[in-house]
Amino acid sequence: VHEFLEKTVGKPMVDDVLDDGRKFYKWRNQPFIPVEFSVAAYRFGHSQVRPSYRSNFGPTPADVNSQVFKLIFKDSLPDGPDPNDLRGGKRAPTRFIDWQTFFDFGDGNVRPNKKIDTKLSTVLFDLPGFAPGDVQSLAQRNLLRHLTFGLPSGQSAAKAMKLPILDAVHLNDLKPLNLHDRTPLWFYILREAGVEEDGKQLGPVGGRIVAEVFIGLLQGDALSYLKQDPGWTPTLPSAAANTFEMTDLLRFAGVVAPL
Ligand code: HEM
Structure with missing residues (x-):
């Protein structure tokens, strides 16, 4: 909530x-994963994937x-x-894995993810594990799901959420496909992140969907810290007082080999 989610949608x-509560993600009996989250918003991570990584020093x-x-x-x-x-x-x-590439231990070795935008690493167009004849491109798979699940366009979602709709000039490249004013939600959320946030985090529509679902699922889980003890803070040792980050957890787990 206070590290990954803040980095992903902004503090x-x-x-x-x-503080002000969820506005859109609600449930009657049990929390659930909305299709706007699983089929579009949370697939933003596909755009962060790099073609290759330094996994080990x-x-x-x-x-x-x-x-x-x-x-x-x-x-x-x-x-x-x-x-x-x-x-x-x-x-x-x-x-x-040497975690120093993936998390900032203050040693200058961390490398950022790819920006969140409408570009995908080439490897994701040739996915492993699918039978020949099956759709091999992750982008195509995501867009086909948009159709089969009958998702709203990004513009409809923004309108329903009373959020600013991305200006059409930012979707000019979709004009020939006639998708510039009814853009598949997954693509819209990626474009929004690229245009509004320079690809460093999600924009207003994507960010709100991800934040409400993450926090809502915790609030709907009787055993989560948000339900049991919302003021709780981690008690394990940390490098800096009053903060506890992934780097602290990895150090505590004993999985960070010195370089
Ligand atoms: C190398 C990295 C990744 C690969 C190869 C990959 C591949 C895939 C594939 C093949 C699917 C199923 C597509 C379909 O047929 O609908 C999928 C679904 C999905 N992916 Fe990824 N993915 C990767 C990373 C990520 C990341 C980083 C995130 C989020 C931060 C993410 C979020 C999702 C979500 C939410 C779904 C839908 C799951 C569902 O509906 O049950 N993926 N991914």
Whole structure:
């Protein structure tokens, strides 16, 4: 709530939903995952994926040649105990993650995600694990789900939520497809993040859907901290007083090998 969600939707949005309550995500009996979240808004993460990552610094971290950079996946690469991509399910030593690339330990090694915008890394257009003839492109799969689930356009969602609608000039590239004024929600949310927030976080429509569902699910869960003890703060040791971050959790878990 106070790290990942704030980074994803912005602190003002998190504060607003916590302090002033949810406006749109409601349930009668049990909380549920709305399709606007699962089929569109929360698939924003597809745009953050980089084609390759430095997963491990190797035996001599200062030497860039010992660092392990690999594509996230490439179906055509041979399988085996240590394939030349980052597919999971293998235990070779170089496949253990050095977290310093992914979280900021203050050592200058952290690398940012790709921005949230309407560009996707090429590897995601050739997904592994799907039978030949099946749709291999993640973008195409997301957009087909938009149709099969009958999702509202981004413009309809913004209107229903009484939020500013993205100016048509920002969707000019969709004119030839006639989707510039009824844009698939997933694409709209990515464009909104790119235009309104320079791709660093979600914009007003995407951010509100993600924030309300994340916080709503916690509020609807009788065992969550928000229900049991909303003022609770983590009690484990942390590097800085009164804050507790993923880096603290990883250190506490003993999984951060010194470089
Ligand atoms: C390498 C990284 C990733 C790959 C290869 C991947 C791939 C996929 C695939 C193949 C689907 C099913 C598509 C369909 O047929 O509808 C999917 C669904 C989904 N993905 Fe990803 N994804 C990745 C990362 C992420 C990230 C980072 C997020 C969010 C932060 C995310 C959120 C979702 C959501 C919410 C769904 C829908 C789940 C559901 O409806 O049950 N994905 N992803």
